[in-house]
Amino acid sequence: MTEDQTERRRRDLEKLPRVQRERLSHIDFKLYFLGELRRSDVVARFETAPAGATRDIAQYKEIAPENLELDNVTKTYRITPNFTPLFEHSPQRVLTALSQGFGEGIGEPRQPLVRCEIQTALSLPKMSVLAPITRAINLGKAVRLAYTSVESGRTERELVPLALVDIGLRWHVRAFDRKRQQFRDFVFTRMDTPTVLDDSPVLKEETAEYDVQWSRIIELELVPHPTHPRPEVVLMDYDMPEGVLKVKVRAANAGYMLRRGTVDCSPDHNLTGPEYALWLRDSLALYGANNAYLAPGYKDPRAESPDKSNKPL
Incomplete structure (x- = not known):
């Protein structure tokens, strides 16, 4: 593909609303990684009307006509040998989607898009523990909780959560510990009944900007x-x-x-x-x-x- 064609594609995409670009990205994903696309794929993913899905596919084909061709027998669009992705797809997001699906359906287990096997997580936080912590991070609040450590056993703590960290084997939260007056890492599975403190202001020295190791x-x-x-x-x-x-x-x-x-x-x-x-x-x-x-x-x-x-x- 020439630089002029790439630039034309970019300009055409920029003219579209963000929600439509998301639908076109899904079309691009299906063709690129699965090799085929049906109108029902767009309908199911975005809960749009069939006519709307048809318009999205037509829009995609107008921008990148060399990327797909229609199999009139099965009414399925196929990837072509000249396919060039219209969007830049993040490897981590692609692998997550392929292995776990897109999560359609509230409370339903996600299904992989291709046959795959992923490692079973041995340690995951309880949602009743995770939710107050993420609320505190988002709102800039402190939390009070019971925490069991190897060093001190079970104690009451006030923490100012700053960020979630995935180290592969488990998740923890980076936080300021008011008891020890320092920034530390706290493991989710050792937390119990965290409560967001709406009436306890967070001081500037308790924020991420003052965490030297984090910065x-x-x-x-x-x-x-x-x-x-x-x-x-x-x-x-x-x-x-x-x-x-x-x-x-x-x-x-x-x-x-x-x-x-x-x-x-x-x-x-x-x-x-x-x-x-x-x-x-x-x-x-x-x-x-x-x-x-x-x-x-x-x-x-x-x-x-x-x-x-x-x-x-």
């Missing part, structure tokens, strides 16, 4: 592990055209990310095993990140014992 962005340079038998495979797996994968991550989440990715963070790449495909080229990049001790093989140059002040309570 600090670290750039990590990951390379194929020097002992890996097939470094060319690692380059393919992680899309490293120049041999380096540069990742930007919050200091508060760096240790979690490196542990989840099984990245060897030892200075002399001394961790061995097939699970270590990547090596952190400069471990000093983690200097000052409170949860760096979670990173496989990391050694804090400041002390013999690791700083665990960011450890989830």
Whole structure:
């Protein structure tokens, strides 16, 4: 496709209302990832009238006529060899949709769009716990709850939730702990009966802007592990055209990310095993990140014992 055609497509899309662009994006998704589209797909997804779905498909075909062709026997639109996606589709959203569907139907289990298998989550928050926390984040409020930690057992806490964090194995919330007067990570499954405090103002020093670990962005340079038998495979797996994968991550989440990715963070790449495909080229990049001790093989140059002040309570 020429630059002129791409620019024409962009201009044509910008003229349309956002709701129609969403419907055209769904048409694009169906053709791109499933290879076919029926009018009923648009009707079911957006609960629109058949005539409206017909107009949307016609609009899509007007903008990108080379992308689809109608099979008159089955009344199904098929992808063409000349297909070029009309929209940029986020890989994470695409994989979520393919594996879990679009969630049509209130309370109904979501069905995958293609045959697939996803890992069963071993730890998920209760909705009665999650909802007050997300309300507090959105409204800028504090919460009162009971929290059970490894260190202190069950105690009453007042937290100012700042953000949700998915570390792969579980979800936690980044929050300011009024009891300890510091920002920490709190695991959802250890919370009980959180209540939003409407009459307890949040101070500026309790907000995300004052969380140094959250605000600090670290750039990590990951390379194929020097002992890996097939470094060319690692380059393919992680899309490293120049041999380096540069990742930007919050200091508060760096240790979690490196542990989840099984990245060897030892200075002399001394961790061995097939699970270590990547090596952190400069471990000093983690200097000052409170949860760096979670990173496989990391050694804090400041002390013999690791700083665990960011450890989830």
